Amino acid sequence: MIMEQCSCCGRKITPYENAVHFPCPNCGDVTIWRCEKCREAGNSYTCIKCDFLGP
Amino acid sequence: MSEKKDDGLKEDFEEDFKEDFEEIEEEEVEEEFIIPVEEKPEEEEVEEMDEEIKQMFLSSGIHIGTKILSGKLRNIHLNHFSASNDFIYRQTNYGLYVLNIRRTEERLHIAAKWIAKFIEEGKTHDESSKIVISSVRRYGKEPIRKFSEVLGKNVIARDIRFVPGSLTNPNMEAYIRNVSLVIIVDPHADKQALKEAKIARIPVLSLIDTDDDLANVDLAIPANNRGKKALGLVFFLLAREVLRLIGQISSDEEFPYNREDFESKIVPIMRE
Numbered sequence: 001m002i003m004e005q006c007s008c009c010g011r012k013i014t015p016y017e018n019a020v021h022f023p024c025p026n027c028g029d030v031t032i033w034r035c036e037k038c039r040e041a042g043n044s045y046t047c048i049k050c051d052f053l054g055p
Numbered sequence: 056m057s058e059k060k061d062d063g064l065k066e067d068f069e070e071d072f073k074e075d076f077e078e079i080e081e082e083e084v085e086e087e088f089i090i091p092v093e094e095k096p097e098e099e100e101v102e103e104m105d106e107e108i109k110q111m112f113l114s115s116g117i118h119i120g121t122k123i124l125s126g127k128l129r130n131i132h133l134n135h136f137s138a139s140n141d142f143i144y145r146q147t148n149y150g151l152y153v154l155n156i157r158r159t160e161e162r163l164h165i166a167a168k169w170i171a172k173f174i175e176e177g178k179t180h181d182e183s184s185k186i187v188i189s190s191v192r193r194y195g196k197e198p199i200r201k202f203s204e205v206l207g208k209n210v211i212a213r214d215i216r217f218v219p220g221s222l223t224n225p226n227m228e229a230y231i232r233n234v235s236l237v238i239i240v241d242p243h244a245d246k247q248a249l250k251e252a253k254i255a256r257i258p259v260l261s262l263i264d265t266d267d268d269l270a271n272v273d274l275a276i277p278a279n280n281r282g283k284k285a286l287g288l289v290f291f292l293l294a295r296e297v298l299r300l301i302g303q304i305s306s307d308e309e310f311p312y313n314r315e316d317f318e319s320k321i322v323p324i325m326r327e
Contacts, residue, residue: 022258025169025274034273039253042127042269044140052165053140055275 007045008038026052065158073160111314112156113263115284118144120152120265124316127269142277143265152265154277164275166260169274169294173235174301177209184235187222189213189248194283197319198290205294205312213248222251241280242267262289287318 003012004021013019017036024030027050034045045054057249063139115321122141124132126301132143144155170186177184186209194216203212212255213221219230222237237252238260252259253271261267263275279285294317304310 007162018253018256019275020256023172025165025168028168028172039271039273042272044137048289053137055269055272 004033005049006035006038007032008034008043011035011037024050024052025051025054083192091259104160108160109156111288112159113312115288116282117278117288118156119161119279119282119285120154120156122150122152123266125266125268126154128263128265128267142263142275145312154265154279158277162274164293164296166274166276167293167300169260170236170293171300173299174206174209174297177235183209184233185231186236186238187213187231187234187240187248189217189245190240191217191244191287192240192280193321194281194319195286197321198286198317199238199240201312201317202290202294204205206297217245217248219247219251222248222255222257242270242272262286282323283319284314287314291317 003013003014004019005011006013009016013033013035019032019033019035020039021031024032024047026047029049030049030055031044032045038045041045047053047054059315090269118171128142131137131140135141137173139158142154144153146152154249173184173186186206188203188210190196190199190213199212200214218227220227221229221231222234224230225232234255234257236259237248237257239248240262241264242249242261249259249261249271258273259271260274261272261276262278263269263272264278264280267280269275276289278289289316291312294312295304295307298304298310299307
């Protein structure tokens, strides 16, 4: 099983947590994953292609 | 004999040292040529905003924040972590925080691209994905209603009440299937929608004022989310940009609605 990595902290995302994934708002080519903890804390994520800094 | 020997040794040493010194001097001279005189840091090119858009933003009061600066926004603003994520422009003498309208404009374009992508993805799939907009604030109800009307049936506005379970309970009548994006006006007021989006693992787009927190928000638009004109302008610009990106209109002038159409018609009650 391939476990996805969080774009904020780099942690492996477990299947049972409320993580979210979406296309990069700026370029739309890269899929960004955010783990539950980073989402709750409002930690920033970066796109590896266009360097977009969110949220 | 011994003096002559010493002299000979001295000469040998001097010759050796001379060679060494010459080598060192040559190296130093070469290094001097390699090192540039002074390297000035490149100044960031700041694109000037269009004067018309600037006046539109300032007249609607989209940049006006509150006296409170909370959570991550304070951390980013005070510690200068990143310029692109700093939404605060300055603090006035009487304590009111002012939002940076450059960031607002940037984020409006990015958010429009994001919404357009979700709408286009929905068209290609068999079961069309939906976008849900929620607003508990009174001045936000009319703009979101108009926004959903302009963008079509896949954009559902929860303007009267966001019924709990709309995103999480499939046994309910009000349950909405295949939701791909949730848009909220205020994370503090629309906390039910935010909570359900978290449980249902749906990305969230939100307007952020200076007193709001970034928890569970995936894309933030820094804007005044209390003003009647400000909310109208935000949804007017978003709707126009999304329609242009989808391809329903070719230019901004073809958009058949005005700013006033998106503004709330509620007249505030003046207290004596």
